[in-house]
Ligand code: FES
């Protein structure tokens with residue numbers, strides 16, 4: 001058996017530094033699920049196709065199965081559980097629940113993070129832009145309509161606040 | 164009756180944990196000392212296993228068990244699919260835990276490994292040496308039917324089952340027809356593609372019970388697992404998790420037996436989660452069907468004869484194939500009142516992936532064919548799509564070709580009209596390269612299991628002393644609001660807010676068995692069981708309150724945690740006080756109730772007659788598409804679903820079923836196909852097997868008809884599976900309308916459309 005060189009990385013997960021010796025190939029997804037206990041980050045394909053593993057790395061929504069843990073060394077990662085007090089995340093969570101945008105819920109954490117990151121950069125999207133933004137996050141249950149409704153409602157209430 | 168909670172679009176009880184990332188799905192759960200399992204799978208679709216050498220794998224440090232067929236106490240058994248009745252061999256199949264002697268499909272489980280880590284388990288797989296002698300195999304169901312074909316299993320014949328339906332005189336029917344349309348349709352293998360792959364964790368508890376915490380639609384598989392291990396059934400407990408989607412793909416056993424065997428062998432907790440690639444390769448698929456249709460009508464548009472021949476590819480093992488084929492047979496003539504019908508169906512084993520339940524369960528496939536046929540007839544006759552359907556569809560008092568008569572409201576004319584009209588005024592495309600077209604399709608599908616399975620469900624409801632309530636019901640929740648519906652029923656009946664209800668679901672040891680979350684049965688079955696339990700408790704509360712208030716029971720109502728006099732609203736007693744009174748007098752504040760579906764006899768022959776299902780749900784889809792004349796790309800611009808749902812207990816959830824069902828089968832119509840070539844999967848991951856994304860789909864418009872005519876609580880009907888009927892043929896009909904070509908094989912890819920357009924010119 002070949003001996004694999006391990007590297008030590010420290011990833012700040014939801015505000016808490018998590019340090020571990022990992023193989024250079026270890027994905028951020030595995031790091032989060034197995035070392036940081038962030039099981040709210042899901043694995044639907046491990047290949048970049050489904051979006052269930054979406055997290056926010058610094059200020060970008062990324063598919064954590066496509067990122068190496070080493071690439072997140074000394075950087076900050078946010079998952080849904082770490083954003084409990086974030087007002088935009090709270091608004092999205094409430095909106096998803098009340099619009100019926102959650103069926104099995106397996107796509108939901110990734111979908112919420114994509115939506116939050118998107119609305120931060122595009123506060124006034126139309127439906128087509130929302131659909132484009134979440135096109136990398138598959139959902140097999142809802143047919144997407146209520147997810148788009150939920151995101152659009154949050155966008156509308158926020159821009160309403162500003163107007 | 165005035166309803167306070169039923170009908171409301173309340174957020175689901177499980178939604179809050181889900182949005183907060185707190186739901187513990189199957190793979191999210193771990194135990195100290197847990198081992199990781201992997202499955203060694205066959206490299207060939209058809210081969211003889213000459214030898215298996217596990218010695219090197221066993222020696223690898225960190226490996227705790229390597230198991231093959233000879234380590235399985237009962238490796239071959241007759242599969243029960245959650246039913247407790249014996250329905251005879253023709254409706255059950257061989258369930259083989261691990262391959263022995265002969266492998267039947269590529270990806271078939273051959274050996275199991277449990278190790279300290281996933282990496283070690285993977286390495287161990289590489290060290291297992293299996294010597295195969297490849298065999299020719301058979302991959303085309305038509306070939307597999309021929310005498311002398313390669314035998315997939317141990318029998319000489321590859322036929323799994325055959326059914327037929329006969330009504331009237333088919334020859335006379337066609338002789339009297341003015342127009343006849345004949346076509347052959349093909350629908351492919353597709354995958355459920357739930358986002359959560361198959362997964363579970365199992366452990367042995369201090370009493371020697373094997374606990375399996377698993378993502379499953381059927382916790383009743385604990386009986387099968389017990390049989391595999393040769394243990395008493397009360398030594399196996401299945402705890403079902405909140406599923407990350409099911410759609411029929413978690414109806415058959417997935418990881419349960421593997422986990423139980425490894426736990427039994429090692430004494431350690433074990434986790435097994437399939438990769439996406441394994442899920443696509445090796446769990447069940449929707450049956451491909453070859454469907455030959457001949458439909459005849461008179462000049463005035465009356466359909467008078469229908470002949471259908473269905474061939475289903477069962478893949479390598481039987482699983483639920485006989486039931487799926489039976490559904491397809493019963494649905495083959497569609498929701499039409501046709502005097503002369505002849506249906507012959509057969510399902511046949513091949514060395515392809517095995518096929519079993521998939522949302523729609525055999526009703527979907529013939530729906531593609533019969534609704535294309537009706538559309539073609541309308542074109543030949545110069546009728547519009549709505550008129551021909553309204554003229555021929557079933558109505559109350561009419562019968563299916565099996566002889567089953569609908570004694571309740573049949574909403575078909577209504578739903579067809581509402582869906583079609585909701586498309587609004589037609590408009591032309593501004594772009595010369597784009598053609599707009601519209602299509603309509605109607606359909607029916609049963610809710611509730613086959614009546615000869617003698618289905619039942621049980622539910623337990625209990626009031627606590629502080630006025631909160633507990634429900635225990637063994638219902639697996641797939642995300643469709645299965646648990647939520649039961650909570651709303653109890654909230655309604657006992658007049659308490661939904662926040663005060665806690666539901667425990669899906670545990671064979673602690674919740675009464677409610678049967679499978681399949682066959683669109685849970686609202687109907689467990690809804691009725693829960694309603695029965697809640698009403699029993701309500702009756703006791705009202706009786707007690709009647710003496711406390713000195714008002715006759717008939718003049719009391721229960722709402723907002725009070726029991727109130729109908730005539731004198733100021734005269735009331737709080738629910739808590741009634742509970743306290745009952746409690747001190749020893750009156751039971753709990754009830755476990757059972758609901759039984761109608762029972763019929765097991766079909767005695769291939770000829771299917773009479774009642775096969777408790778009831779049906781009727782719906783229609785109308786769609787508008789834009790087809791690019793150069794590229795053949797179809798954009799679905801509008802989708803309208805109109806269904807008679809009986810009663811929408813939760814409007815959001817019902818709409819969600821229709822919206823999700825529409826898009827599930829929009830994928831079936833236009834993009835999804837598991838390409839299997841000589842038993843080898845050419846679409847091994849989500850990079851190749853594409854399902855609709857948000858950018859691919861329109862907003863589905865839903866129209867709910869609430870006739871109150873269903874057999875479920877408050878007159879509800881089931882919608883989960885019926886929701887994905889009819890959209891695929893509606894899309895095909897719209898393509899036909901747009902560019903004049905009839906696509907007869909799914910998916911309707913741009914290549915097929917361009918090719919068909921070129922051929923027509
Ligand atoms: S798990 Fe990362 S995209 Fe699917």
Ligand code: FES
Pocket residue numbers: 101102103104105106107108138139140141142358407408642
């Ligand atoms: S809710 Fe099930 S995958 Fe989106």
